[in-house]
Amino acid sequence: VLLLTLSVVAVAHAELCKPDAQNAFKVRLSIKTALGDNAYVWDANEEYLFKAMVAFAMRRYSSKTTTQISNVLLCNVTDRVSFWFVVTDSSKNVTTVPGSEVEEAIRMNRNRINSAFLLSDKTLQFLKITSTLSPPVEPSTPVWLIIFGVVLCLIVAGIVFLIVSGIQQHKKKNKESTERENLEEKGEVTVTVENGIPCETLDLKAGHINGVFVADDERFTSL
Amino acid sequence: DGRPKWDNKFQYILSCIGFAVGLGNVWRFPYLCQIHGGGSPASLPYRPLPPQEERIPLLHLELALGQCLRKGSIGAWNTISPYLGGVGVGSWMVSVLVSLYYNTVLTWVMWYFMNSFQEPLPWSVCPLNENRTGLNEECYESTAVNYFWYRKTLNVTPDVTESGTLQWWLILCLATCWAIVYLCTIRGIETTGKAIYVTAIFPYLVLTIFLIHGLTLPGAADGLAYLFTPNLNTLKNPRVWLDAATQIFFSLSLAFGGLIAFSSYNPPKNDCEKDAVTVAIVNSMTSLYASIPVFSVLGFKATTGYWDCLDRNIISIINEFDLPEESIMRQNYTAWISFLNSSYPEKTAGLKLKSCDLQEFLDQSVSGTGLAFIIFTQAVILMPGSQAWAILFFIMLFCLGLSSMFGNIEGVFTPLLELQIISKSIPKELLSGILCLICFIIALCFTLGSGSYWIDIFDSYAGSLPLLVIAFFEVIGVAYVYKIKRFSKDVKWMTGRKPNLYWQITWRFISPLLLLIVFVAFVSLQIQKPPTYAAWNPKYEDFPMKEEKVYPPWVLAICVLLAVLPCVFVPLVALFHLIKRTCRRKD
Numbered sequence: 001v002l003l004l005t006l007s008v009v010a011v012a013h014a015e016l017c018k019p020d021a022q023n024a025f026k027v028r029l030s031i032k033t034a035l036g037d038n039a040y041v042w043d044a045n046e047e048y049l050f051k052a053m054v055a056f057a058m059r060r061y062s063s064k065t066t067t068q069i070s071n072v073l074l075c076n077v078t079d080r081v082s083f084w085f086v087v088t089d090s091s092k093n094v095t096t097v098p099g100s101e102v103e104e105a106i107r108m109n110r111n112r113i114n115s116a117f118l119l120s121d122k123t124l125q126f127l128k129i130t131s132t133l134s135p136p137v138e139p140s141t142p143v144w145l146i147i148f149g150v151v152l153c154l155i156v157a158g159i160v161f162l163i164v165s166g167i168q169q170h171k172k173k174n175k176e177s178t179e180r181e182n183l184e185e186k187g188e189v190t191v192t193v194e195n196g197i198p199c200e201t202l203d204l205k206a207g208h209i210n211g212v213f214v215a216d217d218e219r220f221t222s223l
Numbered sequence: 224d225g226r227p228k229w230d231n232k233f234q235y236i237l238s239c240i241g242f243a244v245g246l247g248n249v250w251r252f253p254y255l256c257q258i259h260g261g262g263s264p265a266s267l268p269y270r271p272l273p274p275q276e277e278r279i280p281l282l283h284l285e286l287a288l289g290q291c292l293r294k295g296s297i298g299a300w301n302t303i304s305p306y307l308g309g310v311g312v313g314s315w316m317v318s319v320l321v322s323l324y325y326n327t328v329l330t331w332v333m334w335y336f337m338n339s340f341q342e343p344l345p346w347s348v349c350p351l352n353e354n355r356t357g358l359n360e361e362c363y364e365s366t367a368v369n370y371f372w373y374r375k376t377l378n379v380t381p382d383v384t385e386s387g388t389l390q391w392w393l394i395l396c397l398a399t400c401w402a403i404v405y406l407c408t409i410r411g412i413e414t415t416g417k418a419i420y421v422t423a424i425f426p427y428l429v430l431t432i433f434l435i436h437g438l439t440l441p442g443a444a445d446g447l448a449y450l451f452t453p454n455l456n457t458l459k460n461p462r463v464w465l466d467a468a469t470q471i472f473f474s475l476s477l478a479f480g481g482l483i484a485f486s487s488y489n490p491p492k493n494d495c496e497k498d499a500v501t502v503a504i505v506n507s508m509t510s511l512y513a514s515i516p517v518f519s520v521l522g523f524k525a526t527t528g529y530w531d532c533l534d535r536n537i538i539s540i541i542n543e544f545d546l547p548e549e550s551i552m553r554q555n556y557t558a559w560i561s562f563l564n565s566s567y568p569e570k571t572a573g574l575k576l577k578s579c580d581l582q583e584f585l586d587q588s589v590s591g592t593g594l595a596f597i598i599f600t601q602a603v604i605l606m607p608g609s610q611a612w613a614i615l616f617f618i619m620l621f622c623l624g625l626s627s628m629f630g631n632i633e634g635v636f637t638p639l640l641e642l643q644i645i646s647k648s649i650p651k652e653l654l655s656g657i658l659c660l661i662c663f664i665i666a667l668c669f670t671l672g673s674g675s676y677w678i679d680i681f682d683s684y685a686g687s688l689p690l691l692v693i694a695f696f697e698v699i700g701v702a703y704v705y706k707i708k709r710f711s712k713d714v715k716w717m718t719g720r721k722p723n724l725y726w727q728i729t730w731r732f733i734s735p736l737l738l739l740i741v742f743v744a745f746v747s748l749q750i751q752k753p754p755t756y757a758a759w760n761p762k763y764e765d766f767p768m769k770e771e772k773v774y775p776p777w778v779l780a781i782c783v784l785l786a787v788l789p790c791v792f793v794p795l796v797a798l799f800h801l802i803k804r805t806c807r808r809k810d
Contacts, residue, residue, distance in 0.1 A: 080547060144340070148399065155402045162414065166409075
């Protein structure tokens with residue numbers, strides 16, 4: 001009798017859990033992609049952990065403590081590592097828990113399931129269950145506005161500096177030319193000017209003596 | 224005599240080089256090499272073999288002219304002959320038009336620069352859609368980089384007739400750029416001469432850093448091999464030669480009047496022949512030198528794209544056939560594909576795998592703004608330490624563009640100072656401030672949603688055809704109105720030796736002839752098909768491909784106006800003087 005019940009149960013399980021069965025979900029893991037050299041091998045122990053996590057999720061979601069690890073059925077495990085799973089309802093006779101409930105339960109506890117396997121939403125995929133994506137972190141003031149403020153302050157400082165120094169230079173030039181005019185008016189310093197060039201600056205020694213006129217001196221008879 | 228002058232010769236040479244070496248050296252030249260399949264004639268004339276007969280003589284001519292006559296473009300051409308005054312006015316007009324839109328390109332560079340300080344880079348991830356279930360649709364269908372450029376930066380409208388609204392972030396960046404230009408040109412060459420040390424030398428530093436880094440990237444060798452292998456088929460296409468000729472001509476920034484302005488501040492006894500040859504050689508060498516890191520990075524990007532394509536296919540195969548991970552690697556991909564095709568043909572066909580071809584990725588080319596803001600930014604994301612690379616790259620682009628802006632602004636500023644309209648009591652600072660403010664206000668229309676389409680229009684029509692016409696009249700004017708004999712005597716007085724036979728022949732015959740050929744070819748190619756533009760339309764059925772649209776008639780009218788306006792001054796001024804003379808004779 002024991003053998004009979006066991007075989008009946010096995011057949012029933014095979015009926016419930018098969019690819020594309022009602023309320024069954026396909027799971028795909030990419031362990032090597034996520035962990036590289038630290039990848040663990042997917043064996044029966046990992047499968048046990050998975051069953052435990054799904055049972056945990058169901059318990060948390062429906063807050064009834066009736067879901068057992070034996071209620072979670074896995075099948076068609078491939079080398080990819082992918083498999084199908086289904087959650088049976090032990091209270092009702094050999095039926096599966098509706099897919100929507102399972103979906104909600106998994107979605108609620110996605111984070112916990114991911115961390116149990118050291119994977120993420122992308123490497124532990126529940127096909128058909130979409131995850132809500134977390135928004136990218138955005139600082140309160142966009143960074144570019146800060147940079148813009150800094151750059152603009154520097155530029156304005158530069159412009160102000162240049163304009164002020166330009167005005168100062170202008171004033172100095174004006175002052176010098178008015179000073180020179182004042183001095184000339186007062187007559188204190190008469191600056192003799194030859195062709196617009198003050199005579200002091202003319203280097204008379206550097207000038208050339210015109211030989212013609214020097215020679216001409218001898219033409220006049222001496223007194 | 225009160226005319227400002229350069230602090231030293233090096234400043235002058237750097238300014239000319241900075242003006243000539245601009246954004247086009249980085250993104251137009253490599254594009255030409257790429258679309259004409261590497262080793263194209265675009266790069267051939269840059270190799271020392273055939274001398275560039277149309278542009279070095281023109282360069283020599285402009286530098287000698289400015290130095291000898293010591294006036295800006297309008298004054299210089301008025302001195303040569305009052306009938307040729309229109310040439311000066313034409314170049315002044317072109318400088319104004321180009322200054323307007325060129326600084327908007329720098330605005331975009333500045334925007335990207337300011338966004339490069341974020342971690343992660345904002346163009347590397349797609350934002351989420353409203354209910355947070357997936358990525359933003361427009362971003363998902365194209366790429367994150369495209370989305371950031373077309374939506375977040377430009378907020379581009381699907382049509383040139385739809386103006387959209389002013390984008391406030393672009394206005395802020397535009398104000399910053401014009402403020403920087405004002406800061407550097409506030410007192411004319413006194414201030415640009417100091418600024419040019421940084422803006423002309425820094426790009427070379429960055430190019431060298433990128434060169435070293437680019438050569439270490441995987442796939443760089445493929446990119447470089449692509450650059451240097453000539454595609455003999457494309458060499459037969461005359462369009463290729465025309466593109467090369469026009470690119471060579473435009474890359475030296477001739478006929479803007481900026482070079483005349485720069486050399487007018489030189490002491491009269493200066494070897495302008497040597498200067499011209501130096502500037503031309505440095506310009507060509509820079510283009511070649513810049514293309515090496517650009518192509519290394521493009522090769523890297525193509526290789527990464529190819530690997531991504533392979534990886535995506537591998538994942539689909541593994542998922543479909545439930546094979547263990549890492550059973551199919553890139554190396555045995557082709558073996559697996561043939562095995563699967565033979566054993567499970569329907570299943571494999573059902574996967575709809577994309578064919579991954581490295582050559583196809585290398586052939587994907589974009590020029591101009593696309594190269595910098597789409598392709599390069601995508602490549603930068605893939606490099607470790609992407610913020611630093613992005614910041615360096617955008618500072619380099621900004622410096623390149625800024626040094627060209629100096630030349631443009633000098634081409635506008637110097638003739639204005641010499642015109643009798645402006646009284647001498649107005650300080651230079653005020654004048655340059657007013658100029659920058661007016662340009663800023665007019666350039667605000669480029670920050671509209673359709674701004675990027677307008678910039679393309681300005682670039683293709685105002686920055687191309689008038690230059691050819693003006694350059695042609697420059698050479699003809701000096702060779703046949705001023706007479707080459709007189710000009711050679713002036714050059715001999717300045718440099719100490721008579722210009723040799725090469726210059727005589729090119730000035731008299733070859734340059735005008737070549738310019739005429741290029742002009743005729745250019746115009747004939749333009750009128751062969753109605754001008755179209757590529758619009759970014761998310762509602763287009765083939766999105767993310769761009770939609771080819773035809774310009775509406777009123778836009779075409781503006782294009783023609785932009786191309787004709789500078790050129791029309793040449794005959795107008797000549798006519799004006801002719802009428803004046805006949806009136807005077809009558810009296």
